[in-house]
Every structure is written in C-alpha cells, then in structure tokens.
Amino acid sequence: MLINLTLHVWRQKGPKDNGRFVTYPALQINTHMSFLEMLDVVNEQLMEKGEEPIAFEHDCREGICGSCGVMINGLPHGPNPMTATCQLHMRYFKDGDEIWIEPWRAKAFPVLRDLVVDRSAFDRIIQSGGFISANTGNAPEANAMPIPKQIADRSMDAAVCIGCGACVAACPNASAMLFTSAKVTHLGLLPQGQPERYERVQRMIARMDQEGFGNCSNHGSCEAACPVGIKVDFIARLNRDLLKAKLCGAGTPSAV
Amino acid sequence: MRKILDLYQTTIGKKLVMASTGVVLLLFVLGHMFGNLKIFYGEEKFNHYAEWLRVMGAPLLGPTQGLWLARLVLLGCVLLHMFTALQLTILSYQAREVGYQKQHRITFSYASTTMRWGGVVILAFVIFHLLHLTFGSVHPKFVAGSVYANVINGFKVWPVAVGYLVAQAALGFHLYHGVWSGLQTFGIAGDRRQGDWRRPLSVVTALIVVVGYSALPISVMAGWLK
Ligand code: HEM
Ligand code: FES
Numbered sequence: 175m176l177i178n179l180t181l182h183v184w185r186q187k188g189p190k191d192n193g194r195f196v197t198y199p200a201l202q203i204n205t206h207m208s209f210l211e212m213l214d215v216v217n218e219q220l221m222e223k224g225e226e227p228i229a230f231e232h233d234c235r236e237g238i239c240g241s242c243g244v245m246i247n248g249l250p251h252g253p254n255p256m257t258a259t260c261q262l263h264m265r266y267f268k269d270g271d272e273i274w275i276e277p278w279r280a281k282a283f284p285v286l287r288d289l290v291v292d293r294s295a296f297d298r299i300i301q302s303g304g305f306i307s308a309n310t311g312n313a314p315e316a317n318a319m320p321i322p323k324q325i326a327d328r329s330m331d332a333a334v335c336i337g338c339g340a341c342v343a344a345c346p347n348a349s350a351m352l353f354t355s356a357k358v359t360h361l362g363l364l365p366q367g368q369p370e371r372y373e374r375v376q377r378m379i380a381r382m383d384q385e386g387f388g389n390c391s392n393h394g395s396c397e398a399a400c401p402v403g404i405k406v407d408f409i410a411r412l413n414r415d416l417l418k419a420k421l422c423g424a425g426t427p428s429a430v
Numbered sequence: 431m432r433k434i435l436d437l438y439q440t441t442i443g444k445k446l447v448m449a450s451t452g453v454v455l456l457l458f459v460l461g462h463m464f465g466n467l468k469i470f471y472g473e474e475k476f477n478h479y480a481e482w483l484r485v486m487g488a489p490l491l492g493p494t495q496g497l498w499l500a501r502l503v504l505l506g507c508v509l510l511h512m513f514t515a516l517q518l519t520i521l522s523y524q525a526r527e528v529g530y531q532k533q534h535r536i537t538f539s540y541a542s543t544t545m546r547w548g549g550v551v552i553l554a555f556v557i558f559h560l561l562h563l564t565f566g567s568v569h570p571k572f573v574a575g576s577v578y579a580n581v582i583n584g585f586k587v588w589p590v591a592v593g594y595l596v597a598q599a600a601l602g603f604h605l606y607h608g609v610w611s612g613l614q615t616f617g618i619a620g621d622r623r624q625g626d627w628r629r630p631l632s633v634v635t636a637l638i639v640v641v642g643y644s645a646l647p648i649s650v651m652a653g654w655l656k
Pocket of ligand 1 (some may be wrong): 559
C-alpha cells in the first residue's frame with residue numbers, strides 16, 4: 175500500500191546553528207518500508223531538487239547498533255514498542271498522517287546536524303568503568319567457571335543495551351540512569367566482573383553526573399522507550415551497589 | 431560524615447537524602463493520622479491525647495521538650511527534602527536546555543509527574559494548617575488547649591474543609607509515587623517480572639493516608655462529629 179505523509183523535520187546546519195522545523199511532503203510511501211527507508215526516499219527527492227538531504231545517523235539497520243534513534247511524534251523510536259527507528263515500519267502510520275521528527279534533546283547529547291546527536295558521553299561513561307581483570311592467553315574453557323543460568327540470563331538482559339540513548343531522550347530529566355545501570359549490571363552480575371565491581375559503579379556514576387545528565391526520578395519513561403526492553407530493576411541494583419560501595423566500603427579491604 | 435557527604439555529591443546520593451527524609455515524614459504522617467482519628471472517641475479522649483503530645487517522653491523529658499524535639503526533627507527533614515528537591519529540579523532543567531516540540535508522557539504513572547508541584551501544594555497546606563490548628567491565627571474561634579472544639583469549628587468553615595481534602599489528594603499522589611520511588615532509590619526491588627510488591631504497598635499507603643485524614647473534615651461537614 176502507498177501512503178502520503180507530511181513530515182515536520184528538525185533542520186540544523188551545525189552545532190552552532192539555531193535550527194528550525196521544515197515541512198516536507200513524503201508522497202507515495204510504501205508501507206513495507208522502514209522509517210529510515212522512507213527518509214531515504216525523501217532525501218532522494220530533496221537531492222533532485224538540489225537541496226541538502228536530511229542528516230540522520232544509521233548503520234546496521236537491523237536494530238542492534240543503536241545509532242538510528244530519533245524522536246518520532248514525541249516518542250523515542252516512534253510508536254511501536256521495543257522497536258528501533260530502523261526497524262519501525264511505515265505500516266504503523268496512516269495515509270495523511272503528520273509526523274514530527276526531532277533529534278534527542280539533552281545537554282549531554284549536543285546536536286551535530288539535523289537529527290544527528292553526539293552520543294560520545296555514553297562512550298565516556300563506559301570508558302570510566304575501566305577494565306575487568308582477565309587472564310590473557312588462550313580462551314579459557316567455557317565451563318570452567320560455573321554461573322547459574324538465571325544469573326547469566328539476567329546479565330544478558332542488561333547486556334542487550336545498544337546504547338541508542340532513547341532512555342535519555344524519553345526521560346523528563348534527561349537522565350542516563352537506565353543506560354548506566356545496564357552497563358554496571360551486566361558485568362556486576364558475573365564472576366568476571368566482581369574484582370572491580372564497586373570501584374566501577376562509583377566511577378561510572380561520577381562520570382554520568384559529570385557529563386551533565388539529570389537525576390533519575392523513577393518516572394519509568396526510559397523503560398517504556400527502550401527498544402530492547404531494559405528494565406528499571408537494574409537502576410535499583412545500581413543504587414544498591416553504589417550505596418554499599420559508598421557507605422559500607424564494599425570492595426575495599428576495610429569491608430572484608 | 432565524610433562518606434555521607436561524598437555520597438551526597440552524586441545525584442543518587444541526593445535522591446537517598448530525599449528518600450530518607452521522606453521515610454521520616456511518612457512515619458510522622460501516619461502517626462499524626464492515627465492520633466487525629468482519636469477524635470472519634472469523643473472530646474475528652476481526644477483532648478487527653480493532645481495533652482499527651484505536650485508531655486510526651488516524660489519523665490525523661492520535661493513538658494513540651496518531646497514535642498519540640500519532634501518539631502525540630504520534622505522541620506529538618508522538610509528543609510532537607512525541599513532543598514534536595516530544588517537542587518535536583520535545577521539539575522534536570524540544566525540537563526535539557528532545549529525541549530521537544532512534541533513529547534508524549536510515557537511515565538509509569540501520572541503521579542510521578544506531580545511530585546514537584548504536588549510537593550509545593552503540600553508545603554502550602556502544612557503552613558496553612560499550622561496557622562489554622564496549631565497557632566490559630568487563621569482560625570475563626572481558636573481557643574488554645576480546646577483542641578477538639580478547634581477542629582470542629584475549624585472544619586465548619588467549608589472552604590477550609592475542602593482545602594484540607596484537596597491537600598490530602600495531593601499527599602496521596604505524592605505517596606503513591608514516593609513510596610515506590612523511595613524503595614527504588616534505596617535499591618529495594620526484586621524482579622518485576624515476578625510481580626512488583628512495591629506498587630500495592632504504595633497504593634495501600636496512599637489510600638490509608640487519604641482516607642484517614644479525610645475522615646475528619648468529611649465527618650464534620652456531614653454533621654457526624656459535633
Ligand atoms: C485532616 C487532616 C489533618 C488534621 C485534622 C490535622 C490536625 C492537626 C492538629 C489538631 C494539630 C495540632 C495538634 C496540637 O497542637 O495539639 C496538628 C499538628 C500538625 N500537623 Fe496536622 N492535621 C491534618 C493533616 C496534616 C498533614 C497531612 C500534615 C503534613 C503532611 C500535617 C502536619 C502537621 C504538623 C507538622 C503538625 C505539628 C505542628 C506542631 O509542631 O505542633 N497535618 N494537626
Ligand atoms: S541503524 Fe542500527 S539500530 Fe537502527
């Protein structure tokens with residue numbers, strides 16, 4: 175089926191530009207297309223007219239790299255739950271719909287151009303976590319270290335975070351707690367992550383605050399927006415680890 | 431102390447201060463409510479209870495010392511609670527300087543979005559309430575020591591009674607999100623896929639407080655309490 179849409183797209187030439195919404199018609203859009211393919215079609219038409227195409231970030235187009243997030247009609251990654259923008263199909267829109275497309279809004283995610291924001295603050299939070307102690311040399315025998323299945327599963331639930339930033343975008347406080355909690359948890363649950371567990375949580379939280387993300391007021395918007403289903407349970411776990419580290423000295427010799 | 435200040439540097443530490451002071455305030459709210467409900471035992475028993483508040487802690491504490499101790503602790507908690515709320519609100523505004531053209535509310539509950547303004551409403555109520563039933567300065571027929579008569583005569587002015595009810599609604603919303611959120615901040619959470627006991631707990635807490643406090647103005651307005 176083919177539908178016609180009206181797009182209101184945030185256009186901004188560069189980080190210093192003020193930016194504005196520009197309205198474009200998106201005509202004859204096949205509903206089997208993904209949202210990004212729809213933008214590709216609009217961009218082709220813009221280029222034919224000699225106009226600058228709309229800049230948006232994308233890479234894998236299969237929902238695993240986390241680069242494609244944009245705000246679609248006030249919802250991160252659009253109206254379909256548990257779906258990244260690249261996996262969102264145009265069948266979720268009706269003929270004649272108006273679609274507002276905006277970049278993530280957070281001080282820690284400055285807009286680079288149009289819909290592209292700089293998410294390197296996330297990379298710096300991960301970096302601040304530092305290393306985990308691991309032996310080098312041959313890969314160890316996979317079953318040498320027993321890990322209960324539930325724990326391994328739970329750790330994987332956290333490790334599926336693709337770092338897209340939808341949690342920050344959705345949060346009324348532009349908080350990065352869901353992201354940081356997922357990153358803290360997936361290592362914190364596993365035996366390999368234990369030696370630096372309490373050091374890591376303190377450093378990552380310090381970095382998160384330093385980057386200018388807001389506080390978590392437990393609204394839950396992040397969980398609703400997350401394209402891979404990260405749960406706010408991990409935030410409680412993060413709080414618990416930080417409390418243990420800061421007040422009980424967990425991870426330091428005095429606590430042993 | 432150094433550890434607490436170190437923790438306070440983080441946004442999570444500030445939230446822990448809000449959660450801890452919130453627990454103290456909640457305990458007060460519950461205690462105060464059970465105390466107020468003594469009004470249904472009649473004038474004598476209620477005034478006797480009000481009198482006890484002044485000699486609380488005797489013989490260890492002298493007259494009104496216990497009361498003043500409680501007032502100081504509560505005042506400290508209210509100030510800390512408000513101050514951290516303000517700090518965190520400012521941080522949140524700074525964290526998103528440019529807003530969205532369109533944004534859908536996808537929070538777990540409506541209540542969570544009312545915390546800041548709801549808190550201001552509760553504060554305004556507490557100030558009014560102190561002027562009304564503690565100091566009597568905005569009370570038409572205040573008689574120091576006649577606590578029972580003060581409550582009845584106070585709620586006979588219906589706009590005041592309605593104001594109390596509105597404030598209880600704000601408090602109910604505040605607690606519905608606050609209890610859940612506080613537990614989350616303390617890191618007290620199981621696996622929500624197996625059901626979240628914190629939700630029912632916050633619903634019940636909010637309901638007990640709203641029903642318990644509203645019983646007084648409603649009973650006076652309906653003429654059940656004379
Ligand atoms: C229907 C609702 C309420 C009624 C009828 C009520 C009644 C009273 C009365 C009669 C007193 C004076 C006690 C005395 O001095 O002997 C009092 C004190 C107080 N009330 Fe309430 N109250 C209500 C709700 C609340 C709520 C919701 C809060 C706060 C969240 C609150 C905060 C206080 C405080 C802080 C005091 C202590 C004042 C002091 O230092 O003595 N009250 N209340
Ligand atoms: S482009 Fe990789 S997740 Fe969408």
